[in-house]
Amino acid sequence: MKIIVDAMGGDNAPDEVVKGALEAVSKNIEVILTGRGEDILRSIEKMGLKELPRGVEIVNATEVISMDEDPLNAVRNKKDSSLTVALNLLRDDRGDALVSAGSTGAIVSGATFVVKRVRGIRRAALAPLIPNNAGGFILIDCGAYAECTAEYLLQFAFMGSYYAEDALKIDSPRVGLLNNGTEPTKGTPLQLEAYKLLEKAGQDGDLNFIGNVEARSAMLGACDVLVCDGFSGNVFLKSAEGMASLILTELGNMFTKNFVTLLSGMLVKKHLRKIRARLDSDKIGGTMLLGILKPVIKAHGSSNATAISNAIRAAAAAVDTDTAARLQTNISRMKIDEADDNM
Amino acid sequence: MKIIVDAMGGDNAPDEVVKGALEAVSKNIEVILTGRGEDILRSIEKMGLKELPRGVEIVNATEVISMDEDPLNAVRNKKDSSLTVALNLLRDDRGDALVSAGSTGAIVSGATFVVKRVRGIRRAALAPLIPNNAGGFILIDCGAYAECTAEYLLQFAFMGSYYAEDALKIDSPRVGLLNNGTEPTKGTPLQLEAYKLLEKAGQDGDLNFIGNVEARSAMLGACDVLVCDGFSGNVFLKSAEGMASLILTELGNMFTKNFVTLLSGMLVKKHLRKIRARLDSDKIGGTMLLGILKPVIKAHGSSNATAISNAIRAAAAAVDTDTAARLQTNISRMKIDEADDNM
Numbered sequence: 001m002k003i004i005v006d007a008m009g010g011d012n013a014p015d016e017v018v019k020g021a022l023e024a025v026s027k028n029i030e031v032i033l034t035g036r037g038e039d040i041l042r043s044i045e046k047m048g049l050k051e052l053p054r055g056v057e058i059v060n061a062t063e064v065i066s067m068d069e070d071p072l073n074a075v076r077n078k079k080d081s082s083l084t085v086a087l088n089l090l091r092d093d094r095g096d097a098l099v100s101a102g103s104t105g106a107i108v109s110g111a112t113f114v115v116k117r118v119r120g121i122r123r124a125a126l127a128p129l130i131p132n133n134a135g136g137f138i139l140i141d142c143g144a145y146a147e148c149t150a151e152y153l154l155q156f157a158f159m160g161s162y163y164a165e166d167a168l169k170i171d172s173p174r175v176g177l178l179n180n181g182t183e184p185t186k187g188t189p190l191q192l193e194a195y196k197l198l199e200k201a202g203q204d205g206d207l208n209f210i211g212n213v214e215a216r217s218a219m220l221g222a223c224d225v226l227v228c229d230g231f232s233g234n235v236f237l238k239s240a241e242g243m244a245s246l247i248l249t250e251l252g253n254m255f256t257k258n259f260v261t262l263l264s265g266m267l268v269k270k271h272l273r274k275i276r277a278r279l280d281s282d283k284i285g286g287t288m289l290l291g292i293l294k295p296v297i298k299a300h301g302s303s304n305a306t307a308i309s310n311a312i313r314a315a316a317a318a319v320d321t322d323t324a325a326r327l328q329t330n331i332s333r334m335k336i337d338e339a340d341d342n343m
Numbered sequence: 344m345k346i347i348v349d350a351m352g353g354d355n356a357p358d359e360v361v362k363g364a365l366e367a368v369s370k371n372i373e374v375i376l377t378g379r380g381e382d383i384l385r386s387i388e389k390m391g392l393k394e395l396p397r398g399v400e401i402v403n404a405t406e407v408i409s410m411d412e413d414p415l416n417a418v419r420n421k422k423d424s425s426l427t428v429a430l431n432l433l434r435d436d437r438g439d440a441l442v443s444a445g446s447t448g449a450i451v452s453g454a455t456f457v458v459k460r461v462r463g464i465r466r467a468a469l470a471p472l473i474p475n476n477a478g479g480f481i482l483i484d485c486g487a488y489a490e491c492t493a494e495y496l497l498q499f500a501f502m503g504s505y506y507a508e509d510a511l512k513i514d515s516p517r518v519g520l521l522n523n524g525t526e527p528t529k530g531t532p533l534q535l536e537a538y539k540l541l542e543k544a545g546q547d548g549d550l551n552f553i554g555n556v557e558a559r560s561a562m563l564g565a566c567d568v569l570v571c572d573g574f575s576g577n578v579f580l581k582s583a584e585g586m587a588s589l590i591l592t593e594l595g596n597m598f599t600k601n602f603v604t605l606l607s608g609m610l611v612k613k614h615l616r617k618i619r620a621r622l623d624s625d626k627i628g629g630t631m632l633l634g635i636l637k638p639v640i641k642a643h644g645s646s647n648a649t650a651i652s653n654a655i656r657a658a659a660a661a662v663d664t665d666t667a668a669r670l671q672t673n674i675s676r677m678k679i680d681e682a683d684d685n686m
Binding site for chain 2: 068131132133143146147178180183186187188189191214215216217218219220228230231232234235236237238239240241242243244245246247248249250251254255257260261263264265267268271272275278279
């Protein structure tokens with residue numbers, strides 16, 4: 001299996017990306033690194049290696065898409081950017097999946113424009129695994145598209161549900177609609193309409209729809225798949241991240257207050273590290289972009305080598321499960337009208 | 344000063360509400376309790392008191408609005424409910440402010456329908472103080488209305504800013520717009536339009552608008568007032584609450600794992616309690632409903648006596664600062680057209 005890695009994407013590119021990619025190479029995983037050949041080779045040298053290790057290939061790309069460029073224009077105009085080259089390789093079957101820690105917008109637009117969506121899927125969606133008090137749950141969409149229709153949300157529910165079955169090995173995942181209350185009358189017209197579509201899919205036996213779920217209960221294990229528009233999903237995720245960061249910083253300060261608290265901190269160090277690790281996006285490694293014909297994984301912008309290597313392993317697993325094929329087979333259940341828009 | 348308290352609202356009514364109200368009574372604060380007289384007297388008896396303490400008045404109301412009733416219909420039809428009676432007393436100047444831990448929807452609709460909004464204010468908004476790594480910030484709206492227009496958001500920004508100045512004593516509060524990125528091009532059409540209105544208010548010197556703010560940075564002190572529609576505000580708040588609850592539970596478990604961690608937990612107990620307290624909604628006491636002619640405070644549904652007593656003190660402080668009067672004076676800055684809808 002071959003995973004294409006955008007070596008120039010992310011805050012710590014190319015060094016950490018290259019390092020992570022090399023860590024991920026194994027009997028079953030080869031990688032193609034796209035980006036400025038010289039820079040990539042220099043990163044490899046920094047790791048103390050004299051030559052390109054077995055299982056690693058470099059495809060040269062002279063340009064880089066920065067975080068503040070208009071996503072679609074960047075992919076279209078910078079034809080020799082590390083991301084565009086990587087997307088072309090994926091489309092041309094030169095690799096089986098793609099990992100990038102670059103601009104989310106560019107990855108979403110680029111994957112849609114170059115690799116294409118599964119036919120009938122209206123929008124791709126970012127579906128991270130969010131830690132909670134159980135094994136975690138899939139949030140979909142966490143920010144690929146800020147604006148959504150009820151049909152998109154229906155499709156997100158199917159995508160998230162299949163993905164949870166395939167990747168998390170959850171039987172009949174409990175699908176909840178993110179809302180500001182549990183009653184079916186809650187939310188904006190978007191949630192009201194989506195509720196009806198999801199309820200019907202539940203009654204038809206296509207989904208295990210459990211109704212509206214509030215943000216707080218989702219974080220405490222109420223569902224396996226949380227469906228929402230990308231704007232709300234972004235707020236949900238970033239608010240939780242902010243609160244986690246706030247508390248963990250306060251705890252850090254607490255344990256350094258004086259000798260007694262310092263001692264106490266040392267005694268629970270191992271356990272604290274476990275809690276941090278569970279909330280750490282590096283350990284999770286990457287967010288699946290669902291609805292695209294082939295697996296595309298967005299790694300966190302601040303990814304270090306470990307995060308990149310985990311993202312590559314997640315990409316390899318996604319190739320094995322092939323959720324896209326399942327979407328294609330079941331697309332008729334996910335459409336509310338026959339018009340097919342291919343943006 | 345006299346604060347009207349809905350004695351039957353909330354999960355722990357009437358006992359905890361009555362207890363909290365009696366705790367709040369002081370030289371400057373008297374209370375009127377509305378609800379079933381017998382039940383209220385029984386709660387007072389349970390506290391070991393033989394008669395109604397000085398500064399406490401009971402106004403009988405035979406009905407109770409439950410959490411699952413349609414808010415506006417409940418207020419309109421249950422004319423003798425503890426909340427409706429309380430609202431009528433407030434409108435008729437029998438008291439200076441109102442506190443209720445009852446249904447949020449009923450309080451928002453009821454306050455709008457009975458007490459009325461400040462003329463020109465399109466929608467009332469719930470504005471809780473959210474703890475962060477600084478002194479906290481005002482979130483507005485956190486769920487009074489799920490659907491908003493850009494003009495509502497502009498008005499929320501003014502209301503939040505005045506409130507932060509009046510209640511938190513912050514000079515020139517930094518007002519941010521909740522968005523899924525900091526660039527002015529981010530968000531749905533609602534955020535795009537609101538951004539322009541807020542930018543103009545900033546240029547005119549009416550607001551200290553600092554631009555778009557992501558949920559994570561807001562939690563880490565990026566702004567003093569975070570403006571959003573009620574749906575996103577609800578997601579923002581509940582997601583953070585869920586994460587806080589998740590981590591604090593994990594910490595609790597950690598400290599009981601074995602003798603060493605138990606000891607360690609005892610050593611930092613005091614400090615942990617401080618962190619918990621800072622995140623505890625009971626300590627904050629209540630959420631101001633801004634845009635109504637007189638102060639209305641929504642206490643948390645699960646309020647205990649301490650939370651109610653804090654909410655009553657917050658109500659008294661709100662009477663002193665009188666943000667509504669300031670809104671009335673400055674209303675021309677907050678309107679984008681002259682049509683006046685009074686829902």
